[in-house]
Structures are given as structure tokens and as C-alpha cells.
Amino acid sequence: MAQFLFKLALLFYLLGTVGYIIYLVSQKKPLAHYAYGVLWAGFLAHSLAIGGLYYQTGFFPVHNLRESLSFFAWAIMAAYLAIQVRFNIRVLGSFLSPLAVVMMISSSFLPHPAGPANPLLRSFWLVLHVLTIFLGNGIFAIAFLAGIMYLIQERQIKSKQLGALYHRLPSLETLDGLNYQCLVLGFPLLTLGMVSGSLYAHYTLGSFWRWDPKEVWSLITWLLYAALLHGRLVAGWRGRRSALLSIVLFLVLIFSFLGINFLVKGYHTFSAFQKV
Amino acid sequence: MEIGLIGLNHKTAPVELREQLSSTCVQGAVGMGEESAPSVVKEALTLTTCNRVEILLTAEDLDRAFQEVIRTWEDPPRRTEAGLKPYIYVYRGDEAIQHLFRVAASLDSLVVGEPQILGQLKTAYREAVKNRSTGVIMNRLLHKAFTVAKRIRTETGIADNAVSISFAAVELAKKIFQDLAGKKVLLVGAGEMAELAAEHLVHHKVQEIVVANRTLERAMDLAHRWRGRAVSLQEVPQALSEADIVISSTGAPDLLIRQDQVKAIMKQRKQRPLFFIDIAVPRDIDPQVNHLDNVYLYDIDDLQEVVAHNIASRKNEALQAERIVQEEAVKFRNWMNGLEVVPTIVALRNKIEDIRQGELKKAGPVLQELTPEQQKAIEAMSQAIINKILHDPITFLKRPGDPFQVSKQADLTQKIFNLNTEAEAEENS
Numbered sequence: 001m002a003q004f005l006f007k008l009a010l011l012f013y014l015l016g017t018v019g020y021i022i023y024l025v026s027q028k029k030p031l032a033h034y035a036y037g038v039l040w041a042g043f044l045a046h047s048l049a050i051g052g053l054y055y056q057t058g059f060f061p062v063h064n065l066r067e068s069l070s071f072f073a074w075a076i077m078a079a080y081l082a083i084q085v086r087f088n089i090r091v092l093g094s095f096l097s098p099l100a101v102v103m104m105i106s107s108s109f110l111p112h113p114a115g116p117a118n119p120l121l122r123s124f125w126l127v128l129h130v131l132t133i134f135l136g137n138g139i140f141a142i143a144f145l146a147g148i149m150y151l152i153q154e155r156q157i158k159s160k161q162l163g164a165l166y167h168r169l170p171s172l173e174t175l176d177g178l179n180y181q182c183l184v185l186g187f188p189l190l191t192l193g194m195v196s197g198s199l200y201a202h203y204t205l206g207s208f209w210r211w212d213p214k215e216v217w218s219l220i221t222w223l224l225y226a227a228l229l230h231g232r233l234v235a236g237w238r239g240r241r242s243a244l245l246s247i248v249l250f251l252v253l254i255f256s257f258l259g260i261n262f263l264v265k266g267y268h269t270f271s272a273f274q275k276v
Numbered sequence: 277m278e279i280g281l282i283g284l285n286h287k288t289a290p291v292e293l294r295e296q297l298s299s300t301c302v303q304g305a306v307g308m309g310e311e312s313a314p315s316v317v318k319e320a321l322t323l324t325t326c327n328r329v330e331i332l333l334t335a336e337d338l339d340r341a342f343q344e345v346i347r348t349w350e351d352p353p354r355r356t357e358a359g360l361k362p363y364i365y366v367y368r369g370d371e372a373i374q375h376l377f378r379v380a381a382s383l384d385s386l387v388v389g390e391p392q393i394l395g396q397l398k399t400a401y402r403e404a405v406k407n408r409s410t411g412v413i414m415n416r417l418l419h420k421a422f423t424v425a426k427r428i429r430t431e432t433g434i435a436d437n438a439v440s441i442s443f444a445a446v447e448l449a450k451k452i453f454q455d456l457a458g459k460k461v462l463l464v465g466a467g468e469m470a471e472l473a474a475e476h477l478v479h480h481k482v483q484e485i486v487v488a489n490r491t492l493e494r495a496m497d498l499a500h501r502w503r504g505r506a507v508s509l510q511e512v513p514q515a516l517s518e519a520d521i522v523i524s525s526t527g528a529p530d531l532l533i534r535q536d537q538v539k540a541i542m543k544q545r546k547q548r549p550l551f552f553i554d555i556a557v558p559r560d561i562d563p564q565v566n567h568l569d570n571v572y573l574y575d576i577d578d579l580q581e582v583v584a585h586n587i588a589s590r591k592n593e594a595l596q597a598e599r600i601v602q603e604e605a606v607k608f609r610n611w612m613n614g615l616e617v618v619p620t621i622v623a624l625r626n627k628i629e630d631i632r633q634g635e636l637k638k639a640g641p642v643l644q645e646l647t648p649e650q651q652k653a654i655e656a657m658s659q660a661i662i663n664k665i666l667h668d669p670i671t672f673l674k675r676p677g678d679p680f681q682v683s684k685q686a687d688l689t690q691k692i693f694n695l696n697t698e699a700e701a702e703e704n705s
Contacts, residue, residue: 157451158566160578162585167436171454172549236546239570 002056005049006070010104012042013077017097024094024168032090039097043077050074060127062134065261069107071130072257073100075138083142087178089170095145125200133193136186137253140225143182144250147243150175154240176239179246183229190222217256224249277318277413277616280338281372282345282364283330286386289363297349298324316340319414321404323379325396327386332376334413338368373417373605380421381428382435383597389434389590394425412615417608424604431600432593437586442473444582445553445574446480449521452551452572456480462519463487464512464533465526466498469555473523478502486519488512490526513537517544523553524560535564538571555579613682617673620686623695624669628662669693 019035022028050071053061061067080096153169156162169175198208209215228245231237237245284294320333335341346357346364367375378384382393401418404410410418429435438444446456453459459482463470466489474485485504488511489495495506507515512532516522526532533552542550552573554561559575566573574582636643636658643651673685689695 153451157448157572160574160581162582166451171451173452173454177454236548238547239549241547241569 002049002052005045005052006108009042009046009049010101010108012038012045013073013097013101013104016042016093017101020094020097024091027168029090032093035093035097036084036090039077039093040081043074043081046070046074046077058122060130062130064110064112065258066107066110066112069103069110071134072137073103073107075134076100076103076141077138079135079138079142083139083178083182087174087181089174089178091149091168091170092142092145092178095149096142099141099145123200123204125196125203129193129197129200131193132189132196136189136193137257139182139186139189140246140250140253143179143186143246146175146178146182147246147250150179150243151240151247154243172239176242179242180232180238183225183232183242183246187225187229190225194218194222214256214260217252217260221249221253221256224252277334277336277612278338278369279332279334279372279413279417279612280341280369281330281332281367281375282342283323283328284363284365285328285330285384288365293355293363294327294329296351296355297329298326315344317344319411320409321400321414321418323397323400325393328379328384330379332372332414332417334411342366370605370609373608374601376417376421377424377601377604378598380425381597381601382425383428383594383601387439388587388594389439391435394422397421413612416611420604420608424601427604428597428600432596434590434593434597436593437589439583439586439590441469441555441576441579441583442476444579444586445473445523446476448572448574448582449477449551450480452549453520456482456521458483459520460518461485462512462515462522463489463498464509464522464524464560465489465528465556466494467525467555470523470525471498473553473555474498474502477521482521486515488515513541516541516550520549521551521553522561523555525554525556526560527556528560529558531562532560533562533565535562535568538562538565539568542568542571553579613686616683616686620689620695621670621673624689624693625666627693627695628666632658632662 016035016039019031019038023031023035050061053067062071076096077100080092080100084092149169150172152165153172153175156166157172201210202208228237228242228249231245232242284297286294316335316337318334318336320331323330323332331345333341333345346360349355349360350357375384380394380397382389382391385393397418401410404414438447449456449459456477457480461474461477461482461484463474463485466487478485485499485502486507487495487499487504488507488509489498490509492506492508495508498504499506509526509532516533516538522533524532538550547570549570549572552561552565552571554573554575557576561573561575563573563575565571636655643654646654669689673689675685
């Protein structure tokens with residue numbers, strides 16, 4: 001059942017992406033409207049799939065790369081749908097839905113590791129840790145996209161080459177505002193995720209902090225985002241600088257989320273989640 | 277009934293002639309107005325703008341209707357019919373419909389896609405309705421023209437991009453700042469084009485306009501007009517730290533605003549974006565400021581390039597719009613044909629039915645003597661005869677065909693059966 005729902009979600013995301021890309025080219029507003037609805041349908045199926053799996057196994061399904069990527073896609077979608085309600089930047093869908101689809105497709109190609117999960121992973125703190133971290137990451141993904149859109153638009157205005165995207169992208173002020181809102185929303189979630197994770201470690205492993213490579217990189221990411229937010233709030237880092245930093249920091253975030261798992265071994269890696 | 281259009285515009289006639297005619301047109305509306313001499317013009321609408329004088333009319337005899345219009349335009353010896361002829365164009369039937377649609381959609385305008393013409397046409401129509409010079413066809417035609425214009429506006433990008441310097445500047449400002457409400461504008465120097473751009477910005481509800489000028493008097497004049505503030509040129513650096521949009525147009529020979537100056541100001545304003553529009557020649561603002569973060573600079577050449585690009589893309593969209601015009605003109609023509617065919621069919625049926633009733637009445641005394649069954653049979657038989665006779669002419673009339681043909685068919689049928697549809701149509705309407 002869960003597998004069927006995952007496939008359904010992927011199908012809806014694909015349809016929504018196609019709709020949004022045609023919208024980007026043709027500028028027919030109803031298309032964006034339909035695509036938005038289709039993404040909602042996909043999100044619903046996806047939520048049911050994840051909820052179903054959680055109910056079935058009793059474990060929050062983020063034990064392997066396959067499940068984590070899929071959950072990341074879910075978090076990005078959740079962040080997007082929430083932000084879209086408030087900001088209504090139609091063209092954002094054209095940039096975001098391909099990202100979610102790529103994640104879903106790569107997730108579906110990854111192996112399905114067998115074996116029961118470590119019983120230590122059954123905890124309220126873990127669910128809170130995972131939910132907040134991923135939602136924070138989802139929101140930072142949107143800050144990343146807003147940064148890309150900002151740089152494209154700024155480039156066109158500065159170079160005075162007003163191409164096709166110039167008319168399709170929103171104003172610099174809107175994109176910068178979106179970037180700001182994402183940082184302001186994402187940072188507390190990331191913080192909450194780190195705190196709940198360390199509490200979870202305290203209850204299960206007996207210490208708040210173990211200098212695990214993933215922990216260290218997450219701390220670095222958190223510090224960098226804190227610096228960016230501080231720069232924005234106090235030193236007037238806005239526009240181009242904030243857009244660029246949001247892009248770079250998201251790449252750092254992706255590295256501490258995925259890259260670190262491949263490079264070093266630690267208790268945070270997926271293989272360690274399996275029962276030994 | 278035919279639709280015709282006679283007029284002249286910026287492409288065919290010099291401005292002097294357009295000026296003269298637009299004043300005469302306003303004075304005496306053609307056609308319906310004068311009761312002394314019955315006019316051949318049935319319906320009329322006069323559209324006068326600074327670029328065109330056009331009269332749209334319906335008449336049975338278009339040639340005579342056009343003659344009538346030209347007579348009102350004549351003013352010998354200054355203006356004679358022969359003198360006017362080279363400047364005037366006339367359109368008949370479908371061409372007139374298409375021309376009207378093109379005018380309404382701003383395809384025939386000096387600046388293709390400019391929005392004023394539709395408003396002017398609406399005013400002209402209101403005027404015509406007030407004078408009771410429009411009827412069934414004209415009402416329908418004008419409403420159709422308005423919807424065609426709207427359709428073209430939404431389905432093509434004909435009015436999307438600014439094609440004047442000042443509009444292009446406003447459009448750019450809206451791509452930098454989403455909402456211009458609450459933004460502050462600084463005018464350095466008070467040239468005509470700067471004034472125009474400022475007008476547009478005021479229209480977009482900017483919060484405040486500050487005017488700096490060499491002569492403070494002129495600055496105060498303008499500032500007063502927009503309820504703004506006037507400052508001297510020495511106060512410009514101070515004003516820069518507060519402004520969001522700066523329009524510069526002084527006659528100064530050297531740069532007024534330098535890069536290092538702006539750099540310092542950006543720090544002061546915590547990097548809030550600053551948009552410079554430099555329409556002065558020679559330039560007032562150091563081109564290097566465009567390289568600073570959150571500072572945008574467009575000079576007159578940049579803006580002109582944007583405008584040239586937009587005009588080119590409008591021309592592209594206009595091709596698509598022409599297709600819509602053709603399509604809608606055909607639809608309207610079909611409706612008009614239906615208008616001619618339906619009364620003809622009604623009249624034809626009525627006439628034959630009258631004959632049947634008349635004959636039945638004549639034979640009344642004889643029929644009385646028949647049994648009810650026999651009476652019924654005769655009634656049914658006569659009905660069947662006229663239905664069979666009418667079947668072929670009606671199919672002939674309803675047959676879709678080219679517009680001109682259909683109207684000829686209706687005309688022919690009316691002549692053969694000696695029908696008087698005019699009176700009927702008027703009674704019905």
C-alpha cells in the first residue's frame with residue numbers, strides 16, 4: 001500500500017512539474033493553478049504513504065538514504081505549499097517541483113535495505129528531531145531557490161539584457177523578501193532540531209554531544225546560518241550577498257546531510273541505524 | 277443593410293486636416309440628427325481622437341452614405357471633395373468590421389498596443405447612444421469590438437511591455453521594488469522627461485517626491501504640484517540616503533553623483549536598493565555605480581534599447597492579434613447574416629399562412645356543409661401543401677454560404693415573394 005502511494009505521489013509530482021514547466025514557457029495562468037492542485041494531491045499521497053509506513057512499523061521512516069531522500073522531498077513540498085499560500089509566487093513552482101521530483105526519483109532507485117531497525121530509534125524526541133530538521137532543510141531549500149531566482153533576475157537587470165525570464169520572475173524585492181522569510185522560519189526549526197536531537201542522544205546514549213562527524217558538520221551549518229541571519233538582521237546583508245550565501249549554505253547543508261554519510265563512519269550514518 | 281466606415285488617420289492625413297475635421301465632427305453629428313432631410317445613414321458613430329477621425333455607419337446604399345459624410349466635411353474653398361479624397365479611406369462590410377476591431381484593439385494606433393484608444397471608442401459609443409444614432413447592428417458591433425479588444429489584450433502580449441521611456445523606467449522600478457507605494461523619489465533637475473516619469477510614479481502612489489534643481493523656484497513649483505519637497509542641489513547627497521528612486525536630468529556638464537559617494541550612502545542606508553534613472557545628456561551619474569551591490573543604473577540609451585526591444589516584440593504579438601480580428605469579424609458577419617435570413621423566413625411563412633387562411637375563409641360557406649372529419653382533412657391537406665412548398669426556399673435560405681451570397685439569397689427571396697421584412701423587423705424589435 002505504502003509503495004503504491006509513493007508511486008502515486010511521484011506521478012502527481014511529475015505531472016505538476018510538467019504543468020509548471022509548460023506554464024513557465026507559455027505563461028498561461030490556469031496551468032499554474034492546475035499544477036498547484038496536482039502538487040497538493042501528490043503531497044497528500046506522499047503524507048499518507050509516510051504516515052502509513054510509520055503506523056505499520058512503529059519507526060519514523062528515515063532509516064536509510066532511500067527513505068530520507070523521499071522525506072526530504074516531502075519536507076520541501078510541505079515548506080513550498082505553506083509558503084505558496086502566503087506569498088503566491090507562481091513561478092516558484094517551476095523551480096521547486098523539479099527539485100522534489102529529482103529527489104523522489106533518486107530515492108526510488110536506491111536499494112531497500114532489509115532488516116529490522118534499532119529499537120533505540122523508537123522515541124518521541126527522534127520524531128521531533130527528524131521533523132524539525134527536515135522541515136528546516138525544506139525551508140532552506142526554498143531560500144536556496146529564491147537565491148537562484150534572485151541572481152538570475154539581478155543579472156538581467158544589471159546587464160540590461162531583459163530576456164524571457166525577466167518578465168517571468170518576480171521583482172527583486174519579492175525574491176529578497178522570500179529569502180529573508182525562509183531564513184527567519186528555517187533557523188528556529190533547525191535550532192529546535194539540533195536541541196531535540198541532543199536531548200534524544202542524552203536519553204538514549206547518555207551524552208548530549210559526541211563529536212560525531214555529522215554532528216560537527218551540522219553545528220558548522222547551524223553556525224553559518226546563524227551568521228547569515230545575523231548579517232541580514234543587523235548588518236544589512238541583503239540582495240545579492242544574501243542570495244549567494246543562501247545558495248552556498250544550502251550546499252553545505254546538503255553535504256552535512258548526505259555527503260558526510262559517504263565520507264566518514266559515525267553513529268549517525270544510515271548503516272548504523274540497522275540492528276547489529 | 278451594409279456596414280461602412282469612412283475616415284482618415286495619422287497614416288493618411290496631416291495633423292492640420294485632422295484638427296480641422298475633428299472640430300467639425302464634434303459640432304454636427306452625421307445622419308440621424310437632422311430631421312429635415314431624411315438621411316440614407318441608418319446608424320452612425322463618430323470617433324475623433326488626435327490621430328484619427330472616423331465615422332462608422334450602416335446604410336442600404338453605402339456610396340450615398342459616404343457622399344453624405346464627405347459633404348459635411350467639405351468647406352469650400354478651403355476643403356473640397358476632390359481635395360479631401362486622397363486622405364480618406366473607406367471600408368465596406370467585412371473590411372469595415374475588421375478595421376473597427378483593429379482600431380479598438382489598438383492595432384491601428386501610432387503606438388501599437390497603447391490603451392487609450394479603447395476608452396476613446398467607448399466614449400464615442402456612449403455619445404452615439406445618447407444621440408440615439410445607434411441601432412441593433414451598431415450596438416452589437418460595438419460591444420463585439422470591446423470584447424475583441426479585451427480578448428486580444430489578454431491572449432496576446434500586445435500591451436505587455438512599455439514602449440515609452442518613462443513607462444519603461446516605471447516598469448523597471450516595479451521589477452526592482454515590487455510595490456512602488458511607500459517608495460521615495462528624488463528628482464535631480466526638472467526636465468520634461470523627468471517630469472513625465474515622475475507623473476507615472478505619482479500615479480503608482482509613491483510616498484514622496486523630492487525635487488532638487490539649480491533654480492529653487494522651479495523645484496518648488498514642481499514639488500508643490502506633487503505635494504513634495506524642494507531642496508537645493510547641495511542637499512542632494514543628504515536626499516540620496518532617503519530616496520529609493522532617483523531620476524536625474526540636469527544640464528550639468530560633469531558628473532553630479534560619483535561612485536564613492538554612492539558607496540558611502542549605501543552603507544548608511546543599510547543596503548536598501550537604490551534605482552538611478554539618468555536621462556541627462558551628458559550623463560549626471562557615474563556609470564560605475566551600476567557595479568555596486570543593490571544599486572541599479574539605467575541611462576537614456578539603456579532605456580531606449582529596452583523600448584526598442586519592446587516595440588519589436590509588440591509587432592510580433594500584433595500578428596497573432598490580426599488572426600483574432602479576422603476570426604471575430606467572421607463571427608460577426610455570420611450573426612448579421614442570420615439577422616437578415618431570420619426575418620425573411622418569418623415573413624415568408626407569415627405571407628403563405630395568410631394566403632391559406634384567406635382562401636379557407638373564402639371557401640367558408642362550402643366547407644360548413646362538410647362533416648367535421650372532412651373539414652379536418654382539408655385543414656391538414658392545405659397545411660401540408662404550404663409546408664411542402666416552403667421547404668425548399670427555407671432550406672435554400674438557411675444553407676450556409678459565403679456572406680455575400682447569403683445576403684443576396686435573402687434579398688432574392690424577398691423580391692420573388694414580394695416580402696416586406698423591414699416593417700416586420702421594426703415591429704418585432
